[in-house]
Amino acid sequence: MENHIKAIAFLSAIVAVIFSLQLPCYAQQPDAKSILLGAAAALERHNSVEYTATMKRKSFSSPDTFTCRGVCQMQRIPSDSIYGGKYRYTTIGDTASRDEVTRLYDGHLIYAINSRTKSGTTYDPYHPEKGIESDKSDGLPWRMFLRTKLVKDKANDSVAFIGDKTINGIPCYEVFVKTPDFGSGEDAFKQVQWIYISKKDSIPIFVQDLVKFRKRYQYDELLMEQYTFDRTASIGLSSLIKKTYKIKPFKVEPEKHKVLASGTTAPALSGKVYQNNLDSTFIDYREKVTLLDFWFQDCKWCVKAFPEIEKISDKYKGASFQLIGVNSADNNKEDMDRLPRFFNTHHMSYNTLLVDDGVPISFSVSEWPTFYVIDKNGKIAFTQVGYSDDLYEKLDKRISQLLK
Numbered sequence: 103m104e105n106h107i108k109a110i111a112f113l114s115a116i117v118a119v120i121f122s123l124q125l126p127c128y129a130q131q132p133d134a135k136s137i138l139l140g141a142a143a144a145l146e147r148h149n150s151v152e153y154t155a156t157m158k159r160k161s162f163s164s165p166d167t168f169t170c171r172g173v174c175q176m177q178r179i180p181s182d183s184i185y186g187g188k189y190r191y192t193t194i195g196d197t198a199s200r201d202e203v204t205r206l207y208d209g210h211l212i213y214a215i216n217s218r219t220k221s222g223t224t225y226d227p228y229h230p231e232k233g234i235e236s237d238k239s240d241g242l243p244w245r246m247f248l249r250t251k252l253v254k255d256k257a258n259d260s261v262a263f264i265g266d267k268t269i270n271g272i273p274c275y276e277v278f279v280k281t282p283d284f285g286s287g288e289d290a291f292k293q294v295q296w297i298y299i300s301k302k303d304s305i306p307i308f309v310q311d312l313v314k315f316r317k318r319y320q321y322d323e324l325l326m327e328q329y330t331f332d333r334t335a336s337i338g339l340s341s342l343i344k345k346t347y348k349i350k351p352f353k354v355e356p357e358k359h360k361v362l363a364s365g366t367t368a369p370a371l372s373g374k375v376y377q378n379n380l381d382s383t384f385i386d387y388r389e390k391v392t393l394l395d396f397w398f399q400d401c402k403w404c405v406k407a408f409p410e411i412e413k414i415s416d417k418y419k420g421a422s423f424q425l426i427g428v429n430s431a432d433n434n435k436e437d438m439d440r441l442p443r444f445f446n447t448h449h450m451s452y453n454t455l456l457v458d459d460g461v462p463i464s465f466s467v468s469e470w471p472t473f474y475v476i477d478k479n480g481k482i483a484f485t486q487v488g489y490s491d492d493l494y495e496k497l498d499k500r501i502s503q504l505l506k
Contacts, residue, residue: 244344427454
């Protein structure tokens with residue numbers, strides 16, 4: 103564990119330096135742009151590929167790195183609007199499970215097949231509102247092969263040739279790519295990549311991708327260990343499963359946490375007021391209409407709601423009304439250290455109560471932001487889950503009724 107923590111700290115230090123630079127000052131020969139365009143052209147010569155690959159991922163929300171190895175097949179179909187072609191991959195082993203899992207996209211549906219349980223689930227990528235279950239191993243598909251435009255577009259970013267490298271015994275060119283930021287200021291996503299391109303056949307066999315959002319990082323890596331082109335005849339379900347397999351459409355599970363019903367007594371609420379030197383406070387609902395805003399600083403919809411909540415604060419200031427932000431996610435030293443900068447960027451005049459993880463559970467909060475209006479008797483009067491364009495109107499209407 104100590105070595106893992108040191109490794110994460112080292113990675114954070116390295117990426118902090120990387121993202122502070124506009125572009126590393128590496129030698130410009132050979133020409134990085136030409137290398138990338140040559141890689142795109144090399145991929146376009148082929149219609150299908152079979153390969154074995156290893157992927158690694160450290161997500162924004164997890165300190166651990168997920169590693170997975172798999173055997174994959176792909177067919178490029180330019181007319182396919184979802185992925186750019188068909189694919190199938192089977193995991194060999196990963197750091198989370200030893201089950202052999204196959205993911206297949208046949209141009210119509212996504213299939214997730216478990217050979218141990220002899221069962222599977224289908225997902226409709228053309229109607230994502232019906233639900234598509236996330237898959238940790240989804241870094242195995244070689245997206246650069248299905249959509250070579252991804253490689254061409256990199257050539258138009260800020261690129262630099264780093265040098266000659268040997269990856270998995272294959273001599274390669276190493277190219278550094280800095281993608282334009284998505285968003286601005288504190289909310290910008292910053293991305294850099296290292297692409298290793300085989301000198302022998304111009305195939306991009308290894309990609310490292312690093313994304314920074316605020317002070318958090320996500321890291322992805324895909325290494326092509328073996329690959330053979332133009333031998334795949336067809337990718338379909340019939341060659342994958344037997345009749346004994348049970349395949350069912352995915353169904354969105356009912357919400358595990360229903361919001362508290364109107365008329366329910368609001369749970370007791372206490373915590374540390376961030377704006378008041380972290381003084382411990384118990385919230386008294388008596389004789390006041392209360393609006394609770396459950397939020398955290400990395401929630402973009404929470405931030406989007408701030409101006410609407412500020413309008414509520416301005417309108418009812420001085421009335422028998424109190425507005426309190428409730429935050430459990432940022433109740434730790436690392437995230438509290440980020441809050442001053444966050445509040446300098448985003449205007450929020452009302453106090454935030456830092457609470458433990460049990461508070462959102464007691465209020466049945468499973469999505470952020472969530473808003474509760476509580477009447478002068480401490481009863482739930484109104485609930486809104488998530489941001490909406492009419493958020494202010496809904497809250498204003500209910501609060502004004504309760505204050506009459």
